Amino acid sequence: MLTKEELEKFSADALELYLDHISIDCVVFGFHEGQMKVLMLKSKNEEGWQLPGGFVQKREPIDTAANRILATRTGIDKVFLKQFHVFGDPDRNRQHNEQYNDMVPKERNFFSHRFISIGYYALVDFSDAIPTPDEFSELCAWRDVNDLPVFLLDHELIFNTALDTLRLQLSYQPIGYNLMPKEFTMPELQKLYETILGKKLDRRNFQRRILGFGILNKLPQTRKGGAHKAPYLYSFDLENYQAALKEGLKSGW
Amino acid sequence: MLTKEELEKFSADALELYLDHISIDCVVFGFHEGQMKVLMLKSKNEEGWQLPGGFVQKREPIDTAANRILATRTGIDKVFLKQFHVFGDPDRNRQHNEQYNDMVPKERNFFSHRFISIGYYALVDFSDAIPTPDEFSELCAWRDVNDLPVFLLDHELIFNTALDTLRLQLSYQPIGYNLMPKEFTMPELQKLYETILGKKLDRRNFQRRILGFGILNKLPQTRKGGAHKAPYLYSFDLENYQAALKEGLKSGW
DNA sequence: TACAATTGTGTACCAATTACACCATTTATC
DNA sequence: GATAAATGGTGTAATTGGTACACAATTGTA
Incomplete structure (x- = not known):
């Protein structure tokens, strides 16, 4: 057990050194009648599209957070959803964050932190979904995987990693239950x-x-x-x- | 682009809702002459052993952090090191954290936050390593995988997940370069x-x-x-x- | 009724995996 | 030195799994 002094000293240093945010980015693969699409959001503020994402709340398990984010964007609950990689390069969203640096003091700007992003991929039938934009987006839509728009941030890397993972996992995981009709x-x-x-x-x-x-x-x-x-x-x-x-x-x- | 007002309001809410810490836990598998061991730390404060871990610093990529943590505990640099899962259940270390709640006000206690932990596994030759305890541990040592001590926190789950992952990856990844002598x-x-x-x-x-x-x-x-x-x-x-x-x-x- | 498109089923071939046998080398022991 | 015990090198037959391909059956349409 640490002493009070040890704990206070460690906490003060650590809070200074190690503060970080966690976000979740979801690659939502949508299937229907031989088509494959990805759910994407057109940014209000920038030219480009991004993947649906969000933050993990205090006391919320990360799988629950991913499910919540997905449900908010699609209206679909409890789909196939799988964590596949963590993206944690501090430069991954620096440009995106630094645009606000002059506007609000760093300690009051949520985006001034580096985000470590947990990537999830989901498999859904896109005809079941009602794409719903978030507060930062003007549009939420299914984009065909063969005709993808310009990605913001590192979302192209996240998308490609998800697709590679899905194809690999096809070798040793059954899929289709969420994607096919009953019969x-x-x-x-x-x-x-x-x-x-x-x-x-x-x-x-x-x-x-x-x-x-x-x-x-x-x-x-x-x-x-x-x-x-x-x-x-x-x-x-x-x-x-x-x-x-x-x-x-x-x-x- | 957000306005100043939007950003300030969002940041204030978000900083309240979404603050989290990220830690890294490493399952370091050590091999030598047909033996397989795991690097573990005997806690100073509690009865039990845990896996080596640490925190990701601001502006530090997570892979770098994992490598740094491993190097600090073993003296070995640049080994095979692979991210395998994120453990993000808020209850995963609640008991461990709450023991300090009376001692230091929550906002100054680094441990009052939930930690989301990124699991890495590493493969090393344990005869190359110099196990070095951290400030919370009285001992850092190689433990035989067939004779493991009592784990603290959720470290038994992390260990088992790492072992399952390693065995699975053996199917489609070559291994041994870090573990075998030149010839x-x-x-x-x-x-x-x-x-x-x-x-x-x-x-x-x-x-x-x-x-x-x-x-x-x-x-x-x-x-x-x-x-x-x-x-x-x-x-x-x-x-x-x-x-x-x-x-x-x-x-x- | 013939045809085009699609589905159901089977088979031959090649590659990978598994199970198993025999011989060679080295040291210890009598 | 002959022999036994232990270990390593190499090969082969049987089985399984994957690939390539052919032909018959069903359905709607020209």
Whole structure:
């Protein structure tokens, strides 16, 4: 146990040396019918777009904060949300912060601190979302991943890191439960994988592999109404899906 | 651009709501001759041991901070060091913090804040290290992973998460460059893998696989002096090793 | 009724992983 | 020195997993 004097001295020094802020940046991947988009915000004050983000409140777990931020921007709660990297270079938002240095004394300017940002990525069906801008943005919108705007801050790095992580994790994590309807066809699920990976996969090999994971139930019905042969419907076997989330799958695409 | 009034109001609210501290906890795995240890600190004030840690200074990148903390505790610089998870539950160190609440007013007590902790893991040869306690510890020492003491705070969770991450990353990252001498034998390298994975591997299959990665140079010499047949020496092909670090290997053990 | 598009299913081939066997070298021991 | 014990080098067969590819069936439309 420290003495009172030790604690006071350490605290005074430390409060001077080590004050920092934590923010959360979310890369929200939105999927729907073979399209892949990212949720972005057009800044009121600057030319460019950024990722949705926010701050962690006192006494709030960081996962809860990420979920809250996401829910505020999309209206969707409890989606697939995963911490993937911390961005902590002090220069990462210096330019952005220093524009306010003349305006307000440093100690009263929240932005004068360096922010360490915890990156999360989320997977949602973008047709479920209602994009809602925050107080600093004039617009919140889904942007196609193949037609991205200019990013502010280091958000391009954050986006790219998230995409790399997602593609890597596809090798040993099942995905799709949040992104597919209750019942779906094999070609629909394949399109999701192809969209994420950015490449075509062989139809027959995809089916064998995904069925091999044992996370799907084949339903007796087919999806009628298409212009062609009616494909079978599948649903996720939630129990096995959850188990696979914990245990992991194996090997890569 | 925000107006002065907007900035002042936002800052005042935010500074009240969102102040947090960032700490770094390092799980330092030490290896030597088939043994695997973890660097731990015996607390001066409490019954129990904790992982080496510290705070990120203003204007210091977090990777630099982790490296500094590790160098301070071991005397070793620039080792393999990798961020693996952020621990941000506000209750994670509440008990530890509240013991000081009566002693010093909250606003002058550095520990009254919740700490969000960035977990790093490091791989070192423990025979190179000089364990050095910090100001809160009476002892800094290597503890065998099979005979661990009682952990303080949430450090047992951090340790277990680090070990799981290390084992997973073994599948797609080459390791050993920091842990093996310049020249080493295949059985020695195999022992390192077995130590990390906690299980025996087949001698012949291990060799084929590791050679297949193309990160080793077979040297013409053998290691004489052992009690048995002299094994060949190998060294890491640094160029291929670095490439494999970036590109990743494939598949799992 | 023929056709285009799409889905269901199967199979042959190659690569990686696993399991296992045999020989060579070194030192200790009789 | 012959032999045993321990360890290292190398190879091979069986299994599994991944890739490439072919053909039949269904559906709506021309």
